[in-house]
Amino acid sequence: MAIIKKKSKVSDQIPTSSMADIAFLLLIFFLVTTVFDEEIGLQVVLPEQGPESEQEVSPKNLIFFLVQPDGSVIVRRGESPAEQRITGRQVEGLMRQALADNPNVIGVVQTSPQARYEHMIAVLDGIQSAGGTRFSLQLLEG
Amino acid sequence: MAMGGGFKRKSKVASEIPDSSLADIAFLLLIFFMVSTTFRRERPREIERPDAAATQQVDEKRKNILHLWVERDGTVFINDARVPMEQISNLATQMFEETDRRLVVAIRSDREVPYGVINQITEELREGGALRVNFATNFEQRAGAARR
Numbered sequence: 001m002a003i004i005k006k007k008s009k010v011s012d013q014i015p016t017s018s019m020a021d022i023a024f025l026l027l028i029f030f031l032v033t034t035v036f037d038e039e040i041g042l043q044v045v046l047p048e049q050g051p052e053s054e055q056e057v058s059p060k061n062l063i064f065f066l067v068q069p070d071g072s073v074i075v076r077r078g079e080s081p082a083e084q085r086i087t088g089r090q091v092e093g094l095m096r097q098a099l100a101d102n103p104n105v106i107g108v109v110q111t112s113p114q115a116r117y118e119h120m121i122a123v124l125d126g127i128q129s130a131g132g133t134r135f136s137l138q139l140l141e142g
Numbered sequence: 143m144a145m146g147g148g149f150k151r152k153s154k155v156a157s158e159i160p161d162s163s164l165a166d167i168a169f170l171l172l173i174f175f176m177v178s179t180t181f182r183r184e185r186p187r188e189i190e191r192p193d194a195a196a197t198q199q200v201d202e203k204r205k206n207i208l209h210l211w212v213e214r215d216g217t218v219f220i221n222d223a224r225v226p227m228e229q230i231s232n233l234a235t236q237m238f239e240e241t242d243r244r245l246v247v248a249i250r251s252d253r254e255v256p257y258g259v260i261n262q263i264t265e266e267l268r269e270g271g272a273l274r275v276n277f278a279t280n281f282e283q284r285a286g287a288a289r290r
Contacts, residue, residue: 016162016165017161019164019165020164020165020167020168022165023165023168023169023171023172024168026168026172027168027171027172027175030172030175030176031175034179038199038200039199039200039202039204039207039246039248039278040197040198040200040278040279040280040281041194041197041198041200041248041249041276041277041278041279042194042196042197042198042276042277042279043198043200043246043274043275043276044275044276044277045273045274045275046264046267046268046273046274046275047268047273048268048271048273049268049269067257092195111257111261112257113256113257113258113261114256114257114258115256115257116253116254116255116256116257117192117212117251117252117253117254117256117257117259117260118192118193118253118254119257120257120260121192121193121194121253121279122192122194124194124277125194125195125196125197125279125282128194128196129195129196137261137264139257139258139261
């Protein structure tokens with residue numbers, strides 16, 4: 001008697017057709033979720049040390065920002081003894097005005113050693129926001 | 143005679159794109175990215191950066207950036223190691239040469255640090271010849287100020 005062997009309908013192979021989809025999905029997930037912490041801030045190029053980096057500047061091109069320990073800023077222009085007390089927020093407008101009057105103006109930021117870092121940054125930010133590219137960072141003596 | 147009566151020859155060239163190795167390729171890529179990704183290990187620091195509207199992105203490769211942390215009490219850390227003030231210039235010189243003179247020092251200082259400390263650091267950096275400095279700040283959206 002002939003026995004017909006019934007073919008099993010269940011496949012004996014592991015289905016691998018979706019494997020590529022799974023792998024690419026993982027790949028894309030990791031590519032998208034990876035975040036690189038970017039380096040942001042205010043960029044400054046310090047002057048070289050030594051007398052060769054010193055430059056003669058006409059006093060009338062200078063605008064002094066004297067950062068006081070309490071965060072207020074005293075502004076003095078060139079050789080004029082007139083002083084004006086402003087806040088860090090007002091530096092930008094003042095610098096914009098100064099640059100419009102004289103494009104060669106140099107912002108001199110003199111910060112008291114007791115003043116907080118953020119007060120110096122506020123002034124530097126004001127100068128850079130106003131488009132000033134020439135400035136000097138100094139320590140306020142006395 | 144019917145012309146179409148002949149046997150249709152089966153093409154021997156497979157009509158399907160072979161995709162059996164696709165999974166291997168994808169996993170290879172996955173493993174490559176997993177292995178080549180390096181994470182920087184950092185101790186969490188309580189540093190609050192100052193805000194600035196003129197904040198810009200540094201256009202330099204990551205390997206050329208030296209991170210310098212200044213904590214609220216004025217202590218300076220480079221690569222998770224505490225560095226005395228006098229040694230900053232030596233370290234900066236060394237890094238400056240290693241990075242082919244393209245070094246950017248990113249100063250990540252707390253906003254409340256007295257400026258005297260920051261001035262000491264910049265003077266040390268000048269002595270070490272590392273002149274490109276980035277004061278790390280948070281971008282501040284200010285009314286009327288456009289981002290440059």
